[in-house]
Every structure is written in C-alpha cells, then in structure tokens.
Amino acid sequence: MTTTVTKTRPAPAPQGKGPRPRSRLTARRLAPYAFVFPAALLFAVFKLYPIGWSFVLSLFKSVDGVDTYVGFDNYGRLFRDPLFWTALKNTGTILLIQVPVMLALSTGLAVALNSAFLRARAIFRLGFFLPMVTGLVAYGVIFSVLLNQQYGLVNWLLSNVGIGEVPWLTDPLWAQISLGLVLTWHYTGYNAVILLARLQTIPGELYDAASVDGAGAWKSFRHVTLPGLRPAILLTTVLSTIGTLQIFDEPFILTGGGPDNATLTIGVYLYQNAFTYFDFGYASAIAYVLAVLIGVLGLIQFRVLGDKS
Amino acid sequence: MNVSRRRVMGLGGALAASAGLGGLTGCSSGARSGSAGNPAKGDITVWSWAGPAAEMRALVPKFNKLYPGIEVTVQDIGNPAIWDKITTSMAANGAGLADVLHIGVDYLPAYTDRFPGQLADLSRLGAGKYRTAFADGLWGTVSRDGSRVDALPWEANSGGFYYRADVFEDAGVDADALDTWDDVVEAGLKIKKKTGKYLLGIDKPASQQDSANLFQLLLQLQGTMYFNLDGDIMVSSPEAVRAMTLIKKMNDAGLVNDISGGWNALITSIKSGTAAVLPWPTWFGGVIEDSVPDQAGLWRVRLPPAVRRGGTNAATVNSTHLAISGTSHHQAAAWKFVEFVLTRPQSQVQIYKAKGIAPALMGAYEDPVFHQPSKFFSGQHKGEVFLKALNADSPAFNYTSDYARALKAVTDAQTRVLLRGADPATELRGAADQLAAQTARKVAR
Numbered sequence: 001m002t003t004t005v006t007k008t009r010p011a012p013a014p015q016g017k018g019p020r021p022r023s024r025l026t027a028r029r030l031a032p033y034a035f036v037f038p039a040a041l042l043f044a045v046f047k048l049y050p051i052g053w054s055f056v057l058s059l060f061k062s063v064d065g066v067d068t069y070v071g072f073d074n075y076g077r078l079f080r081d082p083l084f085w086t087a088l089k090n091t092g093t094i095l096l097i098q099v100p101v102m103l104a105l106s107t108g109l110a111v112a113l114n115s116a117f118l119r120a121r122a123i124f125r126l127g128f129f130l131p132m133v134t135g136l137v138a139y140g141v142i143f144s145v146l147l148n149q150q151y152g153l154v155n156w157l158l159s160n161v162g163i164g165e166v167p168w169l170t171d172p173l174w175a176q177i178s179l180g181l182v183l184t185w186h187y188t189g190y191n192a193v194i195l196l197a198r199l200q201t202i203p204g205e206l207y208d209a210a211s212v213d214g215a216g217a218w219k220s221f222r223h224v225t226l227p228g229l230r231p232a233i234l235l236t237t238v239l240s241t242i243g244t245l246q247i248f249d250e251p252f253i254l255t256g257g258g259p260d261n262a263t264l265t266i267g268v269y270l271y272q273n274a275f276t277y278f279d280f281g282y283a284s285a286i287a288y289v290l291a292v293l294i295g296v297l298g299l300i301q302f303r304v305l306g307d308k309s
Numbered sequence: 310m311n312v313s314r315r316r317v318m319g320l321g322g323a324l325a326a327s328a329g330l331g332g333l334t335g336c337s338s339g340a341r342s343g344s345a346g347n348p349a350k351g352d353i354t355v356w357s358w359a360g361p362a363a364e365m366r367a368l369v370p371k372f373n374k375l376y377p378g379i380e381v382t383v384q385d386i387g388n389p390a391i392w393d394k395i396t397t398s399m400a401a402n403g404a405g406l407a408d409v410l411h412i413g414v415d416y417l418p419a420y421t422d423r424f425p426g427q428l429a430d431l432s433r434l435g436a437g438k439y440r441t442a443f444a445d446g447l448w449g450t451v452s453r454d455g456s457r458v459d460a461l462p463w464e465a466n467s468g469g470f471y472y473r474a475d476v477f478e479d480a481g482v483d484a485d486a487l488d489t490w491d492d493v494v495e496a497g498l499k500i501k502k503k504t505g506k507y508l509l510g511i512d513k514p515a516s517q518q519d520s521a522n523l524f525q526l527l528l529q530l531q532g533t534m535y536f537n538l539d540g541d542i543m544v545s546s547p548e549a550v551r552a553m554t555l556i557k558k559m560n561d562a563g564l565v566n567d568i569s570g571g572w573n574a575l576i577t578s579i580k581s582g583t584a585a586v587l588p589w590p591t592w593f594g595g596v597i598e599d600s601v602p603d604q605a606g607l608w609r610v611r612l613p614p615a616v617r618r619g620g621t622n623a624a625t626v627n628s629t630h631l632a633i634s635g636t637s638h639h640q641a642a643a644w645k646f647v648e649f650v651l652t653r654p655q656s657q658v659q660i661y662k663a664k665g666i667a668p669a670l671m672g673a674y675e676d677p678v679f680h681q682p683s684k685f686f687s688g689q690h691k692g693e694v695f696l697k698a699l700n701a702d703s704p705a706f707n708y709t710s711d712y713a714r715a716l717k718a719v720t721d722a723q724t725r726v727l728l729r730g731a732d733p734a735t736e737l738r739g740a741a742d743q744l745a746a747q748t749a750r751k752v753a754r
Contacts, residue, residue, distance in 0.1 A: 065423055150574070169514065171514075258720075275392075275393050275396050275397070278423040278424075
C-alpha cells in the first residue's frame, strides 16, 4: 500500500499522471473495507453459512438415504424424547451447582492471589492458571485413569488412608460429582485470572475509606470488593454458562455420557445423534434449541447481574 | 474500551449461536462420483486401525512386486476414531475419503443406507466371482440385494470362550464339561469360592460400546440379534430377556468383575488375572498372547457353551470388511489391493500368523498354520476350534442402519440391571419402546 496518509491535504496530481484527488478519496474510503473483507469473508463462510445451513438441515430427515423435508418435526420430536430431557436436566444440574461453586472458589482465589501478604505470587498465579492450558482431551484421559475405580491413583491413595474404593466414574451420582470436580479443576484458575484483573482496578482508597469507617475484612469484601468485581462476575458467569451448556469433551472422554446417562449433556447427545446415529437433522434441531437456550440465559444474566444504571 | 450492554448482548448472541450451531454444515446426502482409473497405476490411501493397518502395511512390498505402479499408503486412524472420520467425510459428500476403507459389520449398513453411493459397487470391478469364497452368511452382509457388492469380507469372528486352565483346575472344574451358561454360573461359584477370582468381567457402567459383547454373544448363540431379518426390533424378545437374566444372575452372585475404563482396564485385568474367563471372539486370542506372553500354557480356548441345553455353541459374532470409496478416482487400483489382501490365501495366512486375525476367506484355512498346536494355548489346535464354528450353520444377522441406537438402548438397560439390580424384562421392554420411538420400527413381541 503506497497511499500516503500523513498529509492533511493531498498535493495536486500532475495532469494525465497518477490518480485524481477524487479517486484517491475513494481509495481511502475503500481501504478499511479491503482490510475487513478477508475476516468478513471467513466469518461468512465458516460461521454464517454453517449457522444458516444447520437450520435448513434441522428441517430435514434422512429417509432411505434421501434428505426429506419434514418441517418442524425434529423440534417436536425433542419434546417427546426422554434422553433429550435427561441431557437437559444433567446440563442444568451442572449449571446450577458446579458453576456457582466454581465462581465462588474463583473469587476467593482471586482475592488470595491479590493479597499483599502472598509471597511468590507469580508462581501461584501460574499454578492455578496452568490447568486451563492443558488440552481438553489430554486432561480428560488423565482424569479417567486417575479416577478408575480399581486401578486409579486416587482410590489407591484413599485406600492407604483407610477409605474404601469410591466408584468415581461407575456410579451415576459419583460420576456427576467427578465431572463437577474435573470441570472445577480446569476452569477455576481461568475465572480467577479474569476476576483478579478486575480486582486490581479497584482503587486502594476505597479500602482505606472503608477501614476508616470501621469496616472489617468481611465488610470490605462485601461492600467494596464485590461491587467492584460486578462486571467481571457478570462476564465469568455468562462465559461459564455458555461453556457449560456446550459442555462436551469432559463427559465424552470421562464417562461417554454414562453411567445410565447420568452425565449425558446436550453436547454429547447432539454428537451422538449426528456422528453415531447419522441423524443430522435431529442433531441440528438440538443445536438450535441449545443456541436459543444460551441466548435466553445470557439475556437473563445480563438483566439480573448487569449494571442497573 | 466502552462497550454498551446492547453490543455485548448482541455479541453474546452471536457467540452462542455460532458455538452451538457450527460443525454440522455439509451434512447432507448425495455423493460425488469417482472413477475406475488405471488398474495398474495410481496412489491409493487405506484407512484402518492398529493391528490390521500394520498387517496391510506389511503386505505392501509383496503387492508392489505385482503392481509396481500402485503406491499404497496405509493409515492407522485408530478405532473408534475411524468411524467419525469416515462419517464426516461421507457427510461432506465424500471429500477427503480414503480410497480403501476398513469397515465393521456394525457400521456397514448405516453407511450404505445413510450415504448411498458413497461406497463403490465392487461387482463392477469383478467382486462377483468371490461369492462363494467366504464364510457362510457373510456374502449376504456385503451384498444385501444379491447383485450390488458394498465390500469384501475380511475377518469372520466366531464367539470364543478363553479361560485360565490353571484357575479352573484349582477350583476343580472341568471346562470341557460346561454344556450351558447355567453350568458356567455354577462353575463360577466354585471358582469364586476356591480361588477368589471372578468368573468374567463386564464394563458395567458401559464406558465403552464393548460392554454389551457378552449380551450379544448370548443372543447370537440363540440365533437372534437386536433386529430380525425384517428389521423389526428384537431387544425385548424372550431370548434377549434370557440372556440379560443370565448376566444378572452372574452379577448378583458376585461373579462379575467391573472392567470399566476401556481397553486399558481390560488389559490390566488380564495381566492381574482377576477373571477366569474371557468370552471374546476369535481375534482376541492374539491380544491375549501379546498382552501376557508370560502366561503361555495357562490359557485354553473352546467354543462358548450353549444358552439352552442342546443349543448351538457356534456363532459368527462379527466381521470386518474392506470397501472402496465411491468418490475414489483410483477404484480399479484400489480393487487390486483389496483383492490382494482379502482373496489371496497367502496374505490372510501372513496376517493370521502375525495377529491371529481370523480370515473370512475359507480357502486360507487349508494352510497348516490353522491346524498346528498352539504353544500359548496349552498345545491346543486353536485354529481348528474356530474353524469348526465357521463351518457350522450360522444364521444371518440384520444389523440395520439403527444398530448404534439399539446398542445404546441395550447398554443403558444392562447398566441399570448390573448397577441397580433392575428387572431385565422391564428394562429391555423399555429399551425396545425407546428404540421404536426413535426409529419408527416395529417391536416384534
């Protein structure tokens, strides 16, 4: 790109040579579009097109290998499908139990990592963030080995302190607990870093003022820290909600959605319908319902937690 | 940066939509068409997994002596990863599909029904002349209408009953005298009492699809499977209830070890010798030999006992096949390779010697290797044990395109029976009804 942009007034072009001022203006106007075009094109091809085509797919069903238009039948089928409701319930359970616990832990961790009393702070921050950079499949496999009822390290350690075998992945309730623990291990540090970043923007004067007013540690946390963290809490809540509703890798690798569908999530059920049963229309319908759910829950969270002013 | 809430919500909506909706694009039927190409020239790619991939790779130098112009690349995609890879390629109208595909009997009907035309019709390449070359019943699997040929059979796995001879001896049980699975349960009680070992292992929470293998074996020994030949649902048939009741009986008596955790847990359990019996098909013999070479002489094998007294103990429980992609532009060259691997007895003998994979090609069994005593299996003629099963009358099983759904319904039912003590008949009836609602198939009652 040779266009000069530093001059406030372009020099008149010699007659018959180079672009005229009007053309140069047009080129300047077009320049940002030229820069944006590749990204817009990629977005259209890899995002907009799949989104649109998924909806089209959701209106079709394969009959004898031929895609047949069935209108909204796939959506109606969802309401009559007990496995879909099981998946929805399991995902909702994670959302209502694991996410709040994890965010509370993240908040506590962020406050601790921000403390002036903490030494080797960088090492702790790195330590808690490291799980986030571990590959999803890799850590899923590692946990499935660690939590194996008979041959896993966790039960071996527990047996050494006199605790019997825990059916981490083989009992429906324990499998749900295990999934919650694994998710918490992976994402707590990530959320803590977001909260920590926000925590560091809260002016120290506010704490000084609170202290002068006689506020103790708890009152300072409640009346200074928490309100200050509000935007970060909103962000982590919305991101965790979206992540939880789409959760796939961990239950798929740890338990395959079992036992007895106890850890079957909407993501896993969507995958099963598409790539195990080849029912792409139905899987697309699940994807659309999932997207609507994410949108609605995001909206509610913004309403409840967002800045009222 | 100042970002309005409306903007953030808009962004969130877009994120949500793209997050949930991407990934299914391109999933539609209709294949591009390939071509035969030059039968003596071309680069072909083969998709398989683990042992079979290694064995095909080992055959390539000999193949190239006959066909120097055909370059073969065998890729070990892994199992079950290969099914996802084939599915996504077929869903993308064959884009990226290998020329030769190794496909199990449980996936073949689903691929041919859901993606018609994505597998080449091998009858056009001359497959018809091998119609009688393979084990009984397998031609019907690869050529369902009798004229079109979707694949050629490779393995024909018969149900087997591998057992630790030393454990049986310690418990004072004669394995050869077990006529029925009720006898096996009685033997299991003695083994548990005398040696403390489990009778067998099952992945009770169904962490892997293999968890229903014993249930399927017990069904097939009774001549039935999840669907009848008309495609009607049979998972709640009297035979199925009997099979699940037998499994419950073993479990309730404390004879079933939980081997959840997939392949590694299974191999670990074999190494630690927790169970006396491995009711696995032919190919598993090679796995036992590879896994516990130090246990040579401790293992024996026989065909499984019948479910009912006087019933059969021979069942071809599964098979695998080589197919050619309908979009391949080197179908003729790919066929030459498939023909070389599957219809040439020397190739199948070499594979059997290396990995114990049982050929569907009956001509291969004339080789002495199938009739020699096995040092590992206590001097038994292991090859002949399974050959006897292959030569027995074997009913055809209709896996249908809904096998995967049926397997899911059945494994869920089995998990409830094993982990919660649920009633087999009730659970299987529920599984049948669920399957009927999902597939619009009739339940044969």
